[in-house]
Each structure stands twice: as structure tokens, then as C-alpha cells.
Amino acid sequence: MGGIDEEIELLKGEIKRLAGTTTDGEGHPTVKFGVIVRDDRCSNIFEALVGTLKAAKRRKVITYNSELLLQGAHDNIDIVLLQE
Known part of the structure; x- marks a missing residue:
């Protein structure tokens, strides 16, 4: 495993850590x-966080309801972890 696969695995762990007990209606960990x-911690781990999020979304590991993620403008978008 390397590169983006490794980053997606790290992302999954960080979403779980940050979500705590917050879930969507189906029990998936969710974080803004x-x-x-x-x-x-995330800013130290991920060099290109938005790129990692996009790659994870393409692989159906996570989902979010936005084409684009920009800090400030999209802070309230839920990032839902589909695959633990």
C-alpha cells in the first residue's frame, strides 16, 4: 500500500477520531x-487534504454533498465515512 491508499486509510482514522459519536441517520461517522x-493533527498529516477527500469520495469511502470544498465557504458540509 502506498501513496493515496495510505492517505485514505489515515483519513478514515482521522474522521473516526474527529466524529466521536456523531453519525448520520445510518450510523456512519460524520464530521464537518x-x-x-x-x-x-490533520493539517500535519495531509499535504493536500482536499485532494485526499476527493480521491476518497471517488472510491466511495466517504461522501459529501458538494462538488468543491473550500475552507470557510463549505465548513458546514458533512463528511460521511461510508467504509470503516
């Missing part, structure tokens, strides 16, 4: 984009 983007 603004929480992830402002988290010190």
Missing part, C-alpha cells in the same frame, strides 16, 4: 469539513 480542515 471545517472541523477537519482546522484540526492541527
Whole structure:
């Protein structure tokens, strides 16, 4: 495993950590984009967080209801972890 696969695995762990007990209606861990983007640990781990999120969405590991994620404008978008 390397590159993006490794980053997606790290992302899954960080979403679980940040979500705590917050879930969507189906029990999937959920965290706001603004929480992830402002988290010190995530900013140290991910060089290109938005790129990692896009790759994870393409692989159906996560989902979110936005074409684009911009800090500030999309802080309240829910990032839902589909695959643990």
C-alpha cells in the first residue's frame, strides 16, 4: 500500500477520531469539513487534504454533498465515512 491508499486509510482514522459519536441517520461517522480542515493533527498529516477527500469520495469511502470544498465557504458540509 502506498501513496493515496495510505492517505485514505489515515483519513478514515482521522474522521473516526474527529466524529466521536456523531453519525448520520445510518450510523456512519460524520464530521464537518471545517472541523477537519482546522484540526492541527490533520493539517500535519495531509499535504493536500482536499485532494485526499476527493480521491476518497471517488472510491466511495466517504461522501459529501458538494462538488468543491473550500475552507470557510463549505465548513458546514458533512463528511460521511461510508467504509470503516
